[in-house]
Amino acid sequence: DIQMTQSPSSLSASVGDRVTITCRASQGIRNDLGWYQQKPGKAPKRLIYAASSLQSGVPSRFSGSGSGTEFTLTISSLQPEDFATYYCLQHNSYPMYTFGQGTKLEIK
Amino acid sequence: EVQLVESGGGLVQPGGSLRLSCAASGFTFSSYDMHWVRQATGKGLEWVSAIGTAGDTYYPGSVKGRFTISRENAKNSLYLQMNSLRAGDTAVYYCARAQEGYFDLWGRGTLVTVSS
Numbered sequence: 001d002i003q004m005t006q007s008p009s010s011l012s013a014s015v016g017d018r019v020t021i022t023c024r025a026s027q028g029i030r031n032d033l034g035w036y037q038q039k040p041g042k043a044p045k046r047l048i049y050a051a052s053s054l055q056s057g058v059p060s061r062f063s064g065s066g067s068g069t070e071f072t073l074t075i076s077s078l079q080p081e082d083f084a085t086y087y088c089l090q091h092n093s094y095p096m097y098t099f100g101q102g103t104k105l106e107i108k
Numbered sequence: 109e110v111q112l113v114e115s116g117g118g119l120v121q122p123g124g125s126l127r128l129s130c131a132a133s134g135f136t137f138s139s140y141d142m143h144w145v146r147q148a149t150g151k152g153l154e155w156v157s158a159i160g161t162a163g164d165t166y167y168p169g170s171v172k173g174r175f176t177i178s179r180e181n182a183k184n185s186l187y188l189q190m191n192s193l194r195a196g197d198t199a200v201y202y203c204a205r206a207q208e209g210y211f212d213l214w215g216r217g218t219l220v221t222v223s224s
Binding site: 001032034036038042043044045046049087089091094095096097098099100101102 | 141143152153154155158160166168169202206208209210211212214215216217
């Protein structure tokens with residue numbers, strides 16, 4: 001099974017900060033990775049697909065990079081609405097999926 | 109409107125069974141692979157099961173042999189039969205649509221509580 005290790009598990013930042021979240025795969029997964037944002041009581045929302053492609057309608061301050069085993073999600077300038085929990089999700093072993101453990105982004 | 113609506117959650121005793129449903133609308137349900145994902149309170153997301161357009165099914169080890177995913181295309185419906193439920197199965201269960209491998213549409217979820 002492919003394991004996804006996401007870090008950090010929590011992050012405290014201020015509006016305007018640049019933040020980076022990392023996911024590492026236990027084996028190469030090409031670019032078969034997406035990033036999702038989840039707010040309390042809501043279903044997750046897709047932000048990034050194919051590791052670096054921005055979902056339509058998602059602000060350009062979100063970006064993704066990486067391939068193989070290491071991936072990053074970057075928010076270039078945090079906005080108040082960005083405080084949420086973020087998950088990576090691999091589907092290289094489709095249809096068997098693995099989520100990262102999540103990163104809770106909190107206001108400093 | 110394109111949407112997924114889950115139902116069937118509730119309180120069940122350990123060892124009991126429950127069947128979740130997910131009603132799809134606004135898209136050609138039969139053309140998509142469909143999944144169930146769960147989230148325990150305050151915890152992360154966990155993929156629970158998948159069913160392909162041909163009816164092929166897949167599960168992680170944590171639920172294999174206890175959960176059964178199925179679909180009824182004529183009714184635009186997805187199901188999850190959960191047997192031998194444990195306290196650790198307590199979670200919000202989401203159904204999700206997969207588009208080119210990515211979950212692009214989610215329901216709002218239904219809460220399953222396993223407790224005596």
